[in-house]
Amino acid sequence: MSIRVIIIGTGSAISDRAYGSSAAILSGDGIVLIDCPDSILRAMRDASVTSGIRLDPMSISDIVITHLHGDHVNGLETIGWKQWIARQGGNATRPNLHAIRPVVDRLWERLAPSMDQNGSAVLADYFSVNTLVPGVPANIAGLRVECRSTEHLIPCCGLRISSGGATLGWSGDTRFDPEHIDWLSSADIVVHETSESRVHTPIACLNSLPPELRQKIRLIHMEDNFNQAVTDIVPLTEGEVLDVTGSVRSSID
Numbered sequence: 686m687s688i689r690v691i692i693i694g695t696g697s698a699i700s701d702r703a704y705g706s707s708a709a710i711l712s713g714d715g716i717v718l719i720d721c722p723d724s725i726l727r728a729m730r731d732a733s734v735t736s737g738i739r740l741d742p743m744s745i746s747d748i749v750i751t752h753l754h755g756d757h758v759n760g761l762e763t764i765g766w767k768q769w770i771a772r773q774g775g776n777a778t779r780p781n782l783h784a785i786r787p788v789v790d791r792l793w794e795r796l797a798p799s800m801d802q803n804g805s806a807v808l809a810d811y812f813s814v815n816t817l818v819p820g821v822p823a824n825i826a827g828l829r830v831e832c833r834s835t836e837h838l839i840p841c842c843g844l845r846i847s848s849g850g851a852t853l854g855w856s857g858d859t860r861f862d863p864e865h866i867d868w869l870s871s872a873d874i875v876v877h878e879t880s881e882s883r884v885h886t887p888i889a890c891l892n893s894l895p896p897e898l899r900q901k902i903r904l905i906h907m908e909d910n911f912n913q914a915v916t917d918i919v920p921l922t923e924g925e926v927l928d929v930t931g932s933v934r935s936s937i938d
């Protein structure tokens with residue numbers, strides 16, 4: 686078995702060239718989003734055109750949120766409203782939203798000013814919320830999802846997502862953390878952020894990792910001036926398709 690991942694966004698929070706770091710995983714139950722950045726509908730459309738795989742926003746069954754910075758959650762308002770409107774005609778169900786407890790606890794505080802409908806709405810009107818617990822695997826759309834807290838300015842988590850014998854690692858936003866990388870290293874492909882900011886992971890730190898580990902890392906959350914020539918680690922591109930398997934690590938152009 687394999688996990689098919691379509692990269693939606695590869696940029697940092699201040700990119701004016703790329704969408705916020707995010708991806709769509711295709712499952713038998715629908716589309717599972719990893720984070721939900723600004724302009725999510727256009728980002729999904731662009732990824733569909735590039736990949737040749739249609740990503741229908743109405744097929745989103747689950748959204749996994751790593752943390753509450755805008756480049757990772759601003760699109761939730763769009764998806765929430767779009768599917769809420771469709772449900773008024775009986776044409777959709779609430780997407781499931783998954784996050785660690787500190788994110789869940791403050792999510793409505795973030796969304797309410799634009800979604801509370803004159804004080805009468807609650808988060809559950811838009812999403813079915815499930816709390817991820819570090820160390821406790823969750824079943825999300827048939828995928829086994831594990832999370833681990835990262836070192837960032839606000840509560841954030843990384844992910845290990847498995848199906849059959851295949852595992853995708855997703856770093857989340859984090860300072861360079863050898864223990865976190867060790868936790869991710871069991872995955873067949875590790876999508877790891879990089880940025881020169883002190884609250885992210887500089888490329889020089891990833892370059893210091895063993896060659897066999899660097900070979901299965903893919904870079905995301907890159908700044909617009911990122912210089913690919915400084916590393917042998919492969920950067921991701923928007924619309925790229927990753928087929929993650931237990932024995933073959935490949936990307937489809």
